[in-house]
Amino acid sequence: MIHVRKTLVVAGHGMVGHRFVLAAIERGLTETYDIVVVGEEARPAYDRVALTSFFEVGAEALSYLPDGSYEDPRVRLLTGTQVTGIDRDARQVTLDNGDVQAYDALVLATGAAPFVPPVPGHDLDNVFVYRTIEDLEAIREASKSAKAGAVIGGGLLGLEAANALHQLGVQTHVVELAPRLMAVQIDDAGGRTLTRHVEQLGLTVHCGVMTELIDAGADGKVDSLKFKDRDEPLDVDMVVFSAGIRPRDALARDCGLAVAERGGILVDEQMRTSDDRIYAIGECAAPGGQMYGLVAPGYSMAEVAVDALLGGPGTFTGADMSTKLKLLGVDVASFGDAFAGTEGALELVFADAVAGVYKKLVVSNDGKRLLGGILVGDASAYGVLRPMVASGMELPENPEELILPASTGSGAGVTLPDEAQICSCNDVTKGEIVAVVADGQADDVAGVKACTNAGTTCGSCVPVVKRLIEDHFASIGREIDRTICEHFPLSRQELFDVVAVHGYRSFDQIIEAHGSGRGCDICKPAVASILASQFNEHVLGRNTAALQDTNDAYLANLQKNGSYSVVPRIPGGEITPEKLIVIGEVARDFGLYTKITGGQRIDLFGARMEQLPAIWQRLVAAGFESGHAYGKSLRTVKSCVGSTWCRFGVQDSVGMAIELELRYRGLRSPHKLKGGVSGCARECAEARGKDFGVIATEKGWNLYVCGNGGMVPAHAQLLAGDVDSETLIRYLDRFLMYYIRTADRLQRTSTWLDSIDGGLDRVREIVVDDALGLGAELEAEMARHVGSYVDEWRATIEDPEKLARFVSFVNAPDVPDANISFEVERDQIKPQLSSEPVTLGSHIPVGAPTA
Amino acid sequence: MSDWQQICRVDDLERERGVTALVHGQAVAIFRTHDDQVYALGNYDPFAHASVLARGIIGTRGDVPFVASPMHKQAFDLRTGVCLDDDSVSVPAYDVKVVDGTILVGPRKASTLA
Ligand code: SRM
Ligand SMILES: Cc1cc2nc3c(=O)[nH]c(=O)nc-3n(C[C@H](O)[C@H](O)[C@H](O)COP(=O)(O)OP(=O)(O)OC[C@H]3O[C@@H](n4cnc5c(N)ncnc54)[C@H](O)[C@@H]3O)c2cc1C
Ligand code: SF4
Ligand code: FES
Secondary structure (H helix, E strand, O other), X not given: OOOXXXXXXXXXXXXXXXXXXXXXXXXXXXXXXXXXXEOOOOOOOEOOOOHHHHHHHHHHHHEOOOOOOOOOOOEEEEOOOOEEEEEOOOOEEEEOOOOEEEOOEEEEOOOEEEOOOOOOOOOOEXXXXXXXXXXXXXXXXXXXXXXXXXXXXXXXXXHHHHHHHHHOOOEXXXXXXXXXXXXXXXXHHHHHHHHHHHHHOOOEEEEOOOEEEEEEOOOOEEEEEEEOOOOXXXXXXXXXXXXXXXXXXXXXXXXXXXXOOOOOEEEOOOOEOOOOOEEEOHHHEEEOOOOOOOHHHHHHHHHHHHHHHOOOXXXXXXXXXOEEEOOOOOOXXXXXXXXXXXXXXXXXXXXXXXXXXXXXXXXXXXXXXXXXXXXEOOOOOHHHHHHHHHHOOEOOOOHHHHOOOOOOOOOOOOOOOOOOEEEOOOOEEHHHHHHHHHOOOOOOHHHHHHHHOOOOOOOOOHHHHHHHHHHHHHHOOOOOOOOOEOOEOOOHHHHHHHHXXXXXXXXXXXXXXXXXXXXXXXXXXXXXXXXHHHHOOOOOOOOOHHHOOHHHHHOOEEOOOOOEEEOEOOHHHOOOHHHHHHHHHHHHHHOOEEEEOOOOOEEEEEEOHHHHHHHHHHHHHOOOOEOOOOOOEEEEEEEOOHHHOOOOOOOOHHHHHHHHHHHHOOOEOOOOEEXXXXXXXXXXXXXXXXXXXXXXXXXXXXXXXXXXXXXOOEOOEEEEEEEOHHHHHHHHHHXXXXXXXXXXXXXXXXXXXXXXXXXXXXXXXXXXXXXXXXXXXXXXHHHHHHHHOOOHHHHHHOOHHHHOOOOOOOOOOOOOOOOOEEEEEOOEEEEEOOOOOOOOOOOOOEOOOOO | OOOOEEXXXXXXXXOOEEEEXXXXXXXXXXXXXXXXXXXXXXXXXOOOOEEXXXXXXXXXXXXXXXXXXXXXXXXXXXXXXXXXXXOOOEOOEEEEEEEOOEEEEEEEOHHHOO
């Protein structure tokens, strides 16, 4: 039998088209089909749900396919190309570049377009919609010269757009035809509470008004809005329409496929259109006549379509339309039968006008089942309530406790059934989450995300995922052990606080008061690091010397044969020829292997412990100081050459890198810290691969945090944009101290960020907005560090007591340890290991057997 | 008796920190614990093949005093030299006595011979 490969064309590369391709690859559809994806936008699919964060993170961070192609070579992606027609008889589509593409199967995933009502003036300059990255780019551009703007439409998306406009510095009005905001999702009382919140953010809300005209000024640009039955026009210089969406079903209409009455391509339960070679999925489709303006139903449709193409039985029978608003500062959620449309449904309402909280539960008339609800001002219970609706589980005795402030508000103590869908974006049930935890595939949120996709889209289910993990561990008696080791019943953070509160200065004091035993290789270095962060005493001081980890104990890095490496600090990677010569001379005179490190400095290897003081004597005399390559502390702040020399540079990146490296040198932290500063967006210093990265902009600096290279690389994310040098340092002081205070032992900034409820937004609230009022305190702590810094190596060579530790043998200080030996490779030394201890003398006798 | 070699004064040692001594030509790690007990183990870490144990952190696991190798953190019982993470591996342990404040290292403890 001849196997002829078939061709499948996907029209539209948006969220759902992309999900379709992923599922097709994963489930083996590409074994029989070559897939051609035709997308009209200039770039591959991106996370439209997170569109607003484009202003912060840029286009690349939103992209689902930053490389521009799928790993499976049988999938070809054409971006910037539109499908202009379908010829069903010839089974081919025409493209706007003139090409014709034949298909055996066609999947329409053309999404939806914003609806722009035909108000006179809707086609003026400075009138926008809010759907694509290009739309946002244009809005940002216009906002630069705009003073006031209006968003027409007070629904979910309108509010999001309004908030974005507001954050761009435009005085923002929300204009809504309906008598309240989010009319589709919430009721009047909830709407009033929401309006108060939105106004507190600094926006102006106009409900129940109809826009009649968008008027232009002399320059042909928007100038004001005129409303029906209102004399006063509203002066604005830009307008964003967010008045709903319409399915993009024109291709289907033009070739005679059946469409739904209110728009959308009619499909059956397997996503087949009236032509059974053509499927439609996502926002352009209308299963059973209804279109769905959310991504989760679109994803289900994509999975069902792949299944159908593989001959499977999957069907799509409707979807949960629950929503949670991502507006910063205002929690709004609406789920299930929010309007009590079910026969006999009862409503339980809790409202606190002062606190701005409105919560409503809709329950069945026997009071046994939760049907839906609305939460405004505090939506913390959403994660638990929504799955309760979906699973139809029986309500607890006093359902009102689920929304009363006295309870934890998150429905603690309610046990969800296994089938309860926890992540609606990715259709993951409680059972699936618990299963990956139970069989050891994951033991934290990050692990569950990796195994199941739960929590990777809108993130609203993350708190529940976290609780499920903890509950599971509790149920099998595994303490969610955050205690640092057997000697302390405390986490690192708690230990940090205990030390700060009591002002302890030694390990003995701490273990006597709060621990047991004599400590170990885990808690001792942790205590040493905490003491160093708080008091910045010398690491080889009386109180702390015996606590230090291998490298700190000798202020150098232990190598495989017991010798050490020496890394002098070269701030920002800038070094004079004289200093370079000194390093060369020292290396030559002590016979050390010399290498340029990955951190823009020079490492000298093969020093014997007893040689370290003499080596450092020479280096310190030449003006070098410790590079802390051995410490869990600041390593380097890498720089690019920057505006001083580079023809692209917009700021002095070397100067800034040096300033930051000198400021934070010696800062002891839960894990090592690295920084980078680039002089422009070309990013030659790879700053976004660092715990803190600074990238120059025309106006100042962008500050990125929580990146790293290493085992699990992570890109740093934007914490603050376009700040001046002083603000940059203030934010960095706060950020670093907050990390040092709250991270676990050996937790780098990126994993620390993953562990924080609320993630980067939370960190920004604390660092930038100073929401906890901690700012001044964190800055003062950093100032104390900066003020008390001394070079550890200089202090060591000046102190006989510390120097006394650097001997090979207590009883024979002049004899080198024969176990350390070298051979030569490429003109330099390299370690030689022996499989037995090397002895210089006779054997030590063996004593009589002990009884 | 020549089997016992004089090393240094107890007071020369910091508590809970090790030093290396040259005993009959071999590198021996000497440790003074918080309760002033003195222990001696071979300095050679059999996992890392390097002479480094004296530079490890000391502590307790339950009641067992141990040193963690600075190289890859395996723990060795200060009394017997047995590795607490893999009891098929051990380093030699030596008898130690303190006479008039001076540390003497004696023969290898027989119980630690494989
Ligand atoms: C010397 C150097 C390699 C080189 O020859 O270039 C090096 C050497 C070591 N690295 Fe590194 N890393 C060196 C740059 C890097 C870089 C590149 C950079 O800094 O730009 C990275 C990736 C960036 C990052 O850290 O995010 C890097 C990621 C690691 C990691 C993985 C960290 C992680 O979060 O996954 C470790 C392991 C650890 O720290 O737990 C590590 C650990 C080590 C240790 C400390 C391993 C050890 O415990 O012995 C090595 C000690 C070197 C020594 O004895 O002196 N090294 N290491 C580089 C020293 C740079 C410097 O001047 O200070
Ligand atoms: C700001 C914003 C916030 C949102 N927030 C949420 C949220 O919190 N939760 C939620 O569930 N949903 C949210 N949504 C909705 C969500 O983004 C959509 O449901 C989802 O993108 C639909 O996916 P889709 O693939 O069907 O459509 P799209 O993602 O729009 O993709 C369709 C693609 O097809 C292309 N296309 C159209 N016609 C053609 C043609 N003829 N030829 C080639 N290509 C074509 C389009 O250019 C587009 O790239 C939000 C949307 C926006 C704009
Ligand atoms: S990041 Fe920009 S300023 Fe720095 S070296 Fe590269 S191109 Fe030049
Ligand atoms: S519910 Fe959106 S990511 Fe889980």
